[in-house]
Amino acid sequence: MRKGTANRFNVKIPITENPNGKETEALHVKELAGKDYETEVVGSELPVVVHFYATDSKACEALAPRYAAVAEKFAGKVRFLKVLRTGSAELASRLGVTASPTLIFVSGGKEKEDRLSGEDIQRTALKARVEAMLGVAPAVNPAVVHP
Numbered sequence: 001m002r003k004g005t006a007n008r009f010n011v012k013i014p015i016t017e018n019p020n021g022k023e024t025e026a027l028h029v030k031e032l033a034g035k036d037y038e039t040e041v042v043g044s045e046l047p048v049v050v051h052f053y054a055t056d057s058k059a060c061e062a063l064a065p066r067y068a069a070v071a072e073k074f075a076g077k078v079r080f081l082k083v084l085r086t087g088s089a090e091l092a093s094r095l096g097v098t099a100s101p102t103l104i105f106v107s108g109g110k111e112k113e114d115r116l117s118g119e120d121i122q123r124t125a126l127k128a129r130v131e132a133m134l135g136v137a138p139a140v141n142p143a144v145v146h147p
Contacts, residue, residue, distance in 0.1 A: 028071035032081040034088030044079055047107040047133045049126075051082040052092055054100035059119040063101050066123040074130055107133050 032040055032050065041048045051067055053060040071080035085092045085100050095104065103116040103126065113129050 028075050029068055029080045029082055032083045032088075034083065034091035037083075037088075037091055040079075040081065041106050042109040044106075044109075046077065046079050047105070047112075047130075048079045048081060049130060050104045050106065051080070052085045052097045052100055052102040052104070053082055054085055057100045059121075060101045062119075063121050066121070066126065067103075070123060070126050070130060073127070074134075077134060078130055103129075105129055105133055 029051075041050060049067075049071075051063070053064075067080065067082075071078075074080075083091065085097060085102075092098075097104070099117050101117065101121060103121065104111060105113045105115070112133055116125060116129065
C-alpha cells in the first residue's frame with residue numbers, strides 16, 4: 001500500500017517524506033567522483049558548492065532536502081555537487097574533510113569562505129554563503145528595524 005492513501009479502514013496514512021524532494025535533488029545536485037574534482041570543481045566557470053556526505057549519517061539525510069532546495073534556487077548560477085566521503089577517501093583526505101556533512105564553497109578554482117560542517121547546517125546559512133560567493137547582498141528582513 002502506498003503512503004498517503006486511504007487503507008481499507010478509510011484512514012489516511014500521512015506522508016512523512018516530501019515526494020518532490022528526491023526529484024529536486026536529482027535535477028539540481030550531481031554526484032561527483034573523486035577523480036573528476038579537478039575538472040568539475042576547480043575547472044568550473046561557475047561557482048561550486050561541494051557536499052561531502054555519508055550514507056549512514058542522519059545529519060546528511062536531514063541536510064539533503066535543504067541542499068536540493070538551495071540548488072534549485074541558484075540553478076544555472078552555481079553548481080551543486082555531492083561526494084560520498086568514504087567512496088572518495090583520497091579526495092576527502094587531500095581537502096581535509098573529516099566529518100559528514102561538510103560543505104565546501106569553490107569559486108574561480110579556489111576555496112572561498114568558511115566551510116559549513118556538522119549536524120545543524122541551516123538552509124539560511126547555506127543560502128547566505130552562496131549569495132556571498134555570487135556577490136549578492138543578503139536580503140534585509142523587513143521585520144527588523146534598524147536605528
